[in-house]
Amino acid sequence: MSDRYSPILRRLVVDGTPERAFLAFVNGISVWWPKGFSANGENLTRVTIELTPGGRVFETGASGAEISWGSVTDFEPGVRIVMAWWLGLTEAAPTVIEVVFAPALDGTEIGFIHRGWGNQNVGQHGKFDAAEGWDRVLHAYRDYARWHAARVGPDTTTTIIASRRLWIATEAVLTPVDIRFFLPLPADGSWGCRYEIDWPERRRVFTMFGADGVQALYLAMSMVGSEVYGSDYHDDGTLMFDRPGAGYGFPVSANDRDQLIGHDRQFF
Known part of the structure; x- marks a missing residue:
């Protein structure tokens, strides 16, 4: 995948430990992912990240049909997840999303990188980099991580x-x-x-x-x-x-x- 164009970078702090923030991102994605950022829209019923090398990333609609978003290429629980990504693009010209989880004084710092932009997909770069793009998605994740950390109480994600x-x-x-x-x-x-x-x-x-x-x-x-x-x-x-x-x-x-x-x- 080409890196001819600048990656999209975001940083934010969410509540909870890196382990908890990681699980909130992966396991809670069906809850926090904005329905508008899916092929099914309001008919979106589930988003799944299969946490295994080569695992699928896909959405499921009300009809039960699955639509592929990408695949998991690398991960370390509580540390990082890397995915080939073609939601909003084409599978023939995918990009790469990497999410890094690091301890912070008041929770977990999230480093978000959307890279792999080339001539075949750079025309879509702007919509992801806009306020209604990844900013909206990551704010939804931050809100869910806050709720999740408060609900589960003491950190038991590694018990x-x-x-x-x-x-x-x-x-x-x-x-x-x-x-x-x-x-x-x-x-x-x-x-x-x-x-x-x-x-x-x-x-x-x-x-x-x-x-x-x-x-x-x-x-x-x-x-x-x-x-x-x-x-x-x-x-x-x-x-x-x-x-x-x-x-x-x-x-x-x-x-x-x-x-x-x-x-x-x-x-x-």
């Missing part, structure tokens, strides 16, 4: 409530696969439960939403189970919990129950 270590056994080498579940938190009428899976090639981070904390946690556990059973390590028989073939101790979605092995088949 791990459960963890499990699986193993990949290849010849004489055991490679750990650590799985962590974080405290479910309220998110504008629903609850979100974040989880992480440390696969050897990458860290998978995602959040599942439910009607309350219990449902969000159960859905997160089920998603982990489906991902574990859908992994190449399960398929080649190298993945295990306490012993090969005994299962992993996670529920799965109804569509994946025919894949269960060992104790998982008995209990789930």
